[in-house]
Amino acid sequence: MTDRSDWEGRVGQKWASEWRRTDRSFSGLTDRLLARAGAHPIQRAVDVGCGAGEVSLALARAHPDARIIGLDISEALIGAARQRGAELDNVTFLVADAGDWRGSQFAPDLVVSRHGVMFFPDPVAAFANLAQGAAANTRLVFSCFRDRTENPWATRVASLLPPHMQPEIDPDAPGPFAFADRDRVEGILTAAGWSEVAFEAVDFAYVAGAGEDALADARSFFLSIGPAAAVAATLDDAARAAFVARLDAYLAASLQDQLVALSGAAWIVSARSR
Numbered sequence: 001m002t003d004r005s006d007w008e009g010r011v012g013q014k015w016a017s018e019w020r021r022t023d024r025s026f027s028g029l030t031d032r033l034l035a036r037a038g039a040h041p042i043q044r045a046v047d048v049g050c051g052a053g054e055v056s057l058a059l060a061r062a063h064p065d066a067r068i069i070g071l072d073i074s075e076a077l078i079g080a081a082r083q084r085g086a087e088l089d090n091v092t093f094l095v096a097d098a099g100d101w102r103g104s105q106f107a108p109d110l111v112v113s114r115h116g117v118m119f120f121p122d123p124v125a126a127f128a129n130l131a132q133g134a135a136a137n138t139r140l141v142f143s144c145f146r147d148r149t150e151n152p153w154a155t156r157v158a159s160l161l162p163p164h165m166q167p168e169i170d171p172d173a174p175g176p177f178a179f180a181d182r183d184r185v186e187g188i189l190t191a192a193g194w195s196e197v198a199f200e201a202v203d204f205a206y207v208a209g210a211g212e213d214a215l216a217d218a219r220s221f222f223l224s225i226g227p228a229a230a231v232a233a234t235l236d237d238a239a240r241a242a243f244v245a246r247l248d249a250y251l252a253a254s255l256q257d258q259l260v261a262l263s264g265a266a267w268i269v270s271a272r273s274r
């Protein structure tokens with residue numbers, strides 16, 4: 001589970017310092033998401049849970065006549081996004097909760113998100129708020145992870161922790177895998193006022209490490225962020241060294257051509273406001 005206070009605090013700060021590597025980890029997915037988001041003209045777009053802003057910035061550059069608003073509850077991430085977008089005058093980044101944010105004079109015709117919508121404590125209420133603030137026939141396009149079993153970058157890395165320190169799993173609790181079940185997602189969106197809900201399964205290379213020492217890069221990435229980082233930081237020296245040895249062995253098996261790329265599986269979900 002990753003909740004609001006995590007994103008407002010420690011996890012948000014980590015992601016703000018790691019945006020280059022988190023953007024890289026999603027690189028195999030981002031173009032597909034942007035292609036779907038940009039398949040129709042855009043005048044006003046909201047990027048929900050925009051993090052350090054890569055999707056907002058890409059839309060702002062590709063659609064210079066559109067206005068883009070990126071929303072996130074993490075001040076640290078919005079700070080990073082503002083720095084990255086300082087030269088663009090058609091993108092604005094706001095510290096705001098998508099569950100209650102409404103733009104005055106800004107009814108979006110696109111609501112987009114790369115993995116920023118699975119953390120709502122009340123997803124029906126949050127998506128209903130987004131639908132009510134949107135123009136008629138607004139498109140919703142977001143990505144989220146499919147089942148954990150299809151995402152070994154998360155399950156295998158977590159499984160390398162000592163057995164008594166495995167993270168607890170509640171499939172419906174806010175967190176990276178909360179939208180893995182398409183029936184659940186369709187139910188949430190339909191109840192919230194969205195229609196024509198459709199799912200595209202996208203398998204992508206989750207890039208954990210790259211460069212001359214891609215293995216060290218991937219190791220430090222997983223010790224900083226992701227499914228095992230917080231627990232690994234609490235291990236004593238011996239347990240941590242044993243975990244790192246297991247992690248290295250797992251990552252080495254996926255090292256090829258200066259790249260550690262693991263299997264990632266996502267949905268790109270689309271819908272329309274009624």
Ligand SMILES: C[S@@+](CC[C@H](N)C(=O)[O-])C[C@H]1O[C@@H](n2cnc3c(N)ncnc32)[C@H](O)[C@@H]1O
Pocket residue numbers: 004007008012015022023026048049050051052053054071072073074077096097098099113114115116117119120
């Ligand atoms: C996995 S990160 C994805 C960030 C970014 N979209 C990206 O692809 O790099 C999830 C993001 O959702 C944000 N978030 C979580 N709950 C939110 C809410 N209720 N309103 C706005 N943002 C939220 C978090 O702060 C975090 O930046």
